[in-house]
Amino acid sequence: MASLSRRTFLSTGAAALAATTARPVTAVPTHPTGTFLNLLRTPDRATAYTEPFTRNRPTAIPLARTGERFQAPGINVLTHSSADALGIQIEAPTAPLLRVHLRWQVRTSLSSLYLGDAWERSYGELAWRSFVPERVLPWYFAAHEHNLTHAYGVRTATSALCFWQIDPEGVSLWLDLSNGGSGVLLGPRTLNAATILTRAGQPGETPTAAITAFCRKLCSAPRLPAQPVYGTNDWYYTYGHNSADNILRDTDLVASLAPSAGALPFSVIDDGWRNNPAFPDMAALASQIRKRNVRPGIWIRPLEATQATPANLLLPAARFGTTQEANAYDPTIPEALQLTLAKFTQVVDWKYDLIKHDFSTYELLGQWGSGMGATPTRPGWHLYDRTRTNAEVILNLYKAIRATAGDTLLLGCNTIGHLSAGLFELQRTGDDTSGRDWERTRRMGVNTLAFRLPQHRTFFDLDADCVGITRDIPWNLNAQWLDLLARSGTGLFLSPAPDAIGPEQKAAIQTAFAIAAARPSSVDPNDSLTQTTPEAWSFGSVRKKYNWNAPDGASPFPI
Numbered sequence: 001m002a003s004l005s006r007r008t009f010l011s012t013g014a015a016a017l018a019a020t021t022a023r024p025v026t027a028v029p030t031h032p033t034g035t036f037l038n039l040l041r042t043p044d045r046a047t048a049y050t051e052p053f054t055r056n057r058p059t060a061i062p063l064a065r066t067g068e069r070f071q072a073p074g075i076n077v078l079t080h081s082s083a084d085a086l087g088i089q090i091e092a093p094t095a096p097l098l099r100v101h102l103r104w105q106v107r108t109s110l111s112s113l114y115l116g117d118a119w120e121r122s123y124g125e126l127a128w129r130s131f132v133p134e135r136v137l138p139w140y141f142a143a144h145e146h147n148l149t150h151a152y153g154v155r156t157a158t159s160a161l162c163f164w165q166i167d168p169e170g171v172s173l174w175l176d177l178s179n180g181g182s183g184v185l186l187g188p189r190t191l192n193a194a195t196i197l198t199r200a201g202q203p204g205e206t207p208t209a210a211i212t213a214f215c216r217k218l219c220s221a222p223r224l225p226a227q228p229v230y231g232t233n234d235w236y237y238t239y240g241h242n243s244a245d246n247i248l249r250d251t252d253l254v255a256s257l258a259p260s261a262g263a264l265p266f267s268v269i270d271d272g273w274r275n276n277p278a279f280p281d282m283a284a285l286a287s288q289i290r291k292r293n294v295r296p297g298i299w300i301r302p303l304e305a306t307q308a309t310p311a312n313l314l315l316p317a318a319r320f321g322t323t324q325e326a327n328a329y330d331p332t333i334p335e336a337l338q339l340t341l342a343k344f345t346q347v348v349d350w351k352y353d354l355i356k357h358d359f360s361t362y363e364l365l366g367q368w369g370s371g372m373g374a375t376p377t378r379p380g381w382h383l384y385d386r387t388r389t390n391a392e393v394i395l396n397l398y399k400a401i402r403a404t405a406g407d408t409l410l411l412g413c414n415t416i417g418h419l420s421a422g423l424f425e426l427q428r429t430g431d432d433t434s435g436r437d438w439e440r441t442r443r444m445g446v447n448t449l450a451f452r453l454p455q456h457r458t459f460f461d462l463d464a465d466c467v468g469i470t471r472d473i474p475w476n477l478n479a480q481w482l483d484l485l486a487r488s489g490t491g492l493f494l495s496p497a498p499d500a501i502g503p504e505q506k507a508a509i510q511t512a513f514a515i516a517a518a519r520p521s522s523v524d525p526n527d528s529l530t531q532t533t534p535e536a537w538s539f540g541s542v543r544k545k546y547n548w549n550a551p552d553g554a555s556p557f558p559i
Contacts, residue, residue, distance in 0.1 A: 035109040036150050036200045037143070037171060040086045042079045043102040044170075046070035051096040051183045053379055058098045058183075077102075078190075085155075086196040088175065096183025100160075100193070102173045112145040113529060114166055115207075115451065117153075119376060120361045120369040120416050123431045124443035126451035127532045128207075133167035136374050139418045140218065141166065142211050144529065148201035149210035155195040156219040156421040156459065161376050161391050162194055174374065177389045180319060182382035184389050191389070208524050211454035219421040219459050225409055229354070229426060229461060229491045230516040231258075231266030231294065236435030236468030236495035240271050243278035244285050248292075253496055255292045257510040259517045266354055268297035268493065283350040290351075297354030297409075298347050302340045302401070303328045303363040313339070318381040319366030328363035331397045332385035340397075344404045354409040356428075357401065361414045364394065368414075370431070395419045411463060411491075417452075421459035426491055428463045429455065435468025435495055438477050439555040442548045445481060446533040449488060450525040456490055457521075463491035469505060470497040479508055480546045486512035487539045489520040 046065070049058040063070035063077060070077040074095045080087040090100060113128040116137025128144060129135070140153025141164045152171075154162045160175035175193050177184050199214040232250045234242050251267040258265040267289050273279040282298075289296040305314055305327040313336040317326040329336035347355055362368055365377040376390065383393060394416060401410065402423045412420045413428035420427055430448025434440035449464040456462035467482045469475075485492045492512065496505075525534035526543070533548050 035107070035112070035143075035145065037104070037106050037108065037152065037198070039104055039106075039152050039171060039173075039196055039198055040084070041081055041104075042068045042086075043070075043173075044105045045103040046077050047101045047103075048072060048075045048077070048092075048095070049098045049101070050075075050092075051098065056379060058379075084197070088193045088196070090175075090177065090186070090191045090193045091189075092184075092186050093188055094185075096185060097177050098183045099177055100175045102175070103170060104172075105170045108166055108168055108171065109143065109145050110168060112143045114141055114143055115211075116141045116164065117418075117452070118369055118429075119161075119372045120414055121428060121431050122444075122448045122452060123368075123370040124447045124532070125370070126447055128529050131167055133165060135165065137164040137166070139163070140214070142207065142214070144201075144207055148203070149205060149207040150201045151199045151211055151214035153197060153214065153218055154418075155197055156418050157395060158194045158418065159191055159389055159392050159395075160193045161389075161416075162418075163374065176376055176391075178377065179386045179389060179393075180316070180382035181377045181379040182386070185386045187387055206524050206526075207528060208453055212456075212458060215454045215458035218418075221422050222457065222459055223422055223425055224457060225425045225461055227263035228489075228517050228519040229266060229409070229463075230263075230486075230513055231268065231297075231493060233268040233270050233297075233356075233466050233493040233495055234272075235270035235299075236433065236466050237470050237497035237500075238270075238272060238495075239435075242270070242272040243276070244280065245278070247285065248288060249498065250496060251289050251292050251294045253501065254513070255294050257506060258294075258513050262517045264293055264295050265513065266295045266297045266493075268299065268354060268356060270299040270356070271301070271358075273298070282347075286351050295353040296351070297356060297411075298350075298352045299356045299358060300343050300347060301359045302343050302357050303331065303360050305329050305336075305339070309339075315364065315383070316381040319364075319377055321366070321378050326363075326366075330384050331364070331400075332383045332388065332393055337397070337400060341400055341404045344401060344408075348405060348408050352408065354411060354426075355405060356411040356413055357415070358413040360397070361394075361416060364397075365390065391419065398423045412460075417455060417459055421455075424460055426463050427455070427460045428465060430464055433465040433468060433481075434473070435466075435470040435497065436472050437559060438473050438550055440559045441465075441468070441473070441477075441481060442533055442554065443559065446484075446548055449484070449490065450528050450534045453488070453490075453523065453525070456488075461491055463493070464488075465493070467492075467494040469494055469500050471500045474550065475500075475505065477548070477550065480548070482508060482512050483544075484537065484546060486515040487520055487537075487542075487544075488523045489516075492516040 046063040076091040078089040117139040165172040286296040410424040411426040429452040433445040522540040526536040
C-alpha cells in the first residue's frame with residue numbers, strides 16, 4: 001500500500017478519524033477481575049493472500065462471511081466452534097495460497113501486559129509489554145491484568161506457521177501457509193490448518209503457573225526423557241577445536257562429580273568431530289564414554305549437504321535472498337530425505353544415547369528466528385513438493401527423524417518447538433550462551449529460561465543452554481547461572497575448560513549435579529513482569545536472588 005501524503009492526510013484526516021472511532025467492536029465477556037477475550041467464536045473478518053506479488057506484496061482477497069464460513073472464488077475458510085476449541089480448515093483447490101488473516105473485533109484491556117512465544121529459539125527478546133500493535137507473537141500469547149493471566153494460542157502440531165497480534169481494538173491471527181516463499185498448492189484436499197484453545201486465569205496463580213497450565217492444554221502428549229538430563233557439552237570452551245582426548249577428559253570429570261546413584265550424566269560431543277583425525281573411531285569413543293558410567297551424546301547437522309551433492313536434491317539458494325550456492329537437502333525429495341535420515345541412522349548404529357540436531361530451520365527457511373518477524377521465509381522460491389505448507393514439511397521431517405532415531409533421545413536445536421512438541425524429548429529454547437562473553441549468557445540464557453519455562457515438561461524438557469566455564473567469564477556470574485539451571489529442573493550442560501576448573505568449581509558442579517539429578521519440579525521467576533532477566537526466583541519454599549549484571553552493568557551493544 002502506498003504511503004499517505006501529508007496533503008492527502010490533511011484533506012481526508014477528519015473523515016478517516018471519524019470512521020476509525022466509529023468502528024464497531026464486539027462485546028467482551030469479562031472475568032470477575034479482568035478481561036477474558038472470547039476467541040473461540042467465528043472471527044469477524046478474514047482475508048486471504050495469494051500470488052502474484054506486486055512490489056513484494058501478495059494479493060489480498062477479502063473473504064465474505066456466511067455463518068462460520070468465509071469465501072471468495074476458489075478459496076474457503078471454515079471455522080468450527082465448540083465450547084473449548086475453534087478449528088480452522090482451509091480449501092484452495094487452485095489458488096497459490098500464502099497466508100490467511102483472521103480478525104476478531106474485541107475490546108482489549110489497556111491496562112494489561114502481553115507476552116508471546118518465539119518462532120524457534122528465542123533471542124533475548126521475550127518480555128511482558130503493553131500494547132505494541134505490530135508486535136509478532138508466535139504460537140500463543142498471554143495477557144496479565146489484576147493478578148490474573150489469561151492465555152490464547154494454537155494447539156501444537158499445526159499445519160500453518162501461526163502468529164498473533166493484539167491492539168486496543170482487537171486480536172489478529174495470521175496463518176502462514178507458504179510453501180517455501182511461494183503459495184502452497186493444496187489441490188482438492190481440505191487443510192486442517194490450526195485449532196485455537198484458550199484458558200482463563202485462576203486466582204492465586206503466578207503468570208508462569210498459568211501459562212504452564214495452558215501449554216499443558218496445547219500439547220496433549222509430550223514425549224519426555226525418563227530421567228533427568230545433565231552433564232557436559234564441549235562447545236563453549238573448544239568452539240569446534242575438540243578431540244576424542246578432550247571429550248574423554250570431560251567425561252572423567254563428570255563421572256567423578258555425578259551422584260553415585262540415580263540418573264547417569266551425559267557427555268555430548270558438539271561440532272568439530274566430523275572429518276577430524278582427532279576422532280579416529282566414533283563408535284569406539286561412544287563405548288569408552290559408556291565404560292565410565294556416562295551416557296554418550298553427539299551433535300549433527302542433518303540437512304547439510306556436501307559440495308558434491310547433485311543440485312536436484314538441494315533447496316534453492318534463493319531462500320537466503322542470494323544467488324550463492326546453499327548446500328542443504330530438500331526434505332520433500334525422497335532421496336534427499338533418506339540422505340538426511342542416514343545421519344541419524346549412523347549415530348544410532350554407533351550407539352549414542354542422545355542426538356542433538358541443529359540448523360534445520362535456518363537451512364530450510366533461510367532465516368534465523370530473530371529475523372523472521374511476520375514472514376518466516378523470503379518470497380520467490382518453493383520446495384520440490386508444492387502441495388504441502390512449510391509447517392507440514394517441517395512436521396513430516398520431525399516425524400521421520402523420530403521414527404529413525406527409535407528410542408534415542410532427541411535434542412532439537414534451531415528447531416520449532418510448536419512442531420517438535422510430542423516428538424523430541426528435549427528442546428534448545430534460546431540462542432547460544434557463551435564461554436567468552438557473559439552478556440550473551442545473561443541475555444539469551446536467563447531470558448529464555450524465565451519466559452519459556454512453561455514449556456518445560458509440557459512440550460518437552462527445556463534446555464536453556466550451557467554454562468561455559470572458562471577464564472573469560474567471571475566465576476561469580478557463572479556460579480549463579482549453574483545454580484539456577486540446576487534448581488530449575490531443566491537440562492543442565494556445562495562446558496568445562498580445564499584451566500578454569502579448580503576445587504571451588506568442582507564443588508559447585510558436584511552440588512549442581514546432585515540437585516539436577518533429583519529433578520526439581522517447583523520453580524518460578526517472581527519478577528518476570530518487570531524484568532527481562534528475572535533476578536528473584538522461587539523454588540518451592542526456597543527463594544533466591546541472583547545478580548546477573550557485571551560490575552559495569554549490562555552492555556548496550558549488540559552481541
